[in-house]
Amino acid sequence: MKRKALKAAFPLTLPVMAGYLFLGLGFGILLASKGFSFLWAAFMSIIIYAGSMQYVAIDLLAAGASFITTAIMTVMIQIRHLFYGLSLIVKYKNVGKKKWMMIYELTDETYSLIATSEPPEGVDAGWFYFFISLLDHSYWICGCTLGALFGSLVKFNTKGVDFVMTALFLVLFVNQWLDTREHRPALIGVGCSILCLIFFGADNFIVPAMLSILAILSIFRKTLDKEEEKHADS
């Protein structure tokens, strides 16, 4: 049962593998340049396990930021993860104890894969999502550690390689778009985010974006919920 789930999960995680190896590499290189050995990179990638947060962590560590600053920065950067759990309550309902591990490993990329995929016929959903989470985490640990160890040997120009994550989300967005005729939730997500980005700026837009998305989805629940049901019937 586990082997089948692993086999089904692996191909889905390939884009994340590419992204995490490169972004992890970048993280390891930067951290090493601040005088932290590869053990720190490995340790941080195992226990914090958050992409953009770990990049910020490098600055915080290098500057010796206060604990309060560290805490506030973490909340500000990670708050978007509240949404992920909120929309996975049902999917993770009958998963058993491994659920806590899967929640621990719920990054942007892992969330996006899990939210947009269903296990193939005959594959256990819990293990399928578990292996997506675990594989992604292992890529990240490899990338970060290798980056700190050998990052200085990378000689080719990697500028722009981080676009792989944008590409992943964009493709998943298109997949979701093709998957349903109800496009309003997707448009609400993009619309609120762009408007908030314009009004609040790149550093502060995520909380207002989340709040406005929640508000509009709640206000239009009657119409949107009905539409979904109609689709399920037809």
Place this chain on the structure above:
Amino acid sequence: MRIPDSQALIMIFIMTAITFFIRVLPFLLFPGNKKTPAYILYLGKVLPYAIIGMLVVYCLKDVSPLTAPFGLPELLAAVAIVAVHLWKRNTLLSIGGGTLFYMFLVQCVF
């Protein structure tokens, strides 16, 4: 020289604890053994569509359309990715090809 190991460790634990707390909070508020409220079921259906859209914008948040190169590399790469994906429906091709195209644009063109 860098900060003492003990300070770095505490900072890392703070980041770890807060990150996990944010990830786990919704599951603590709506535990699996209780009946999930209809509102949360509804959010589970519509929120993923909105979130992926939000993540696309989040990735592109630092692109400035008003200064050179006016977000053109991102725009061109995004159009290419969507076009290739609609054409071939091959996730890896769209992501891999799109990223290489973007790298070519920012390294050699702009």
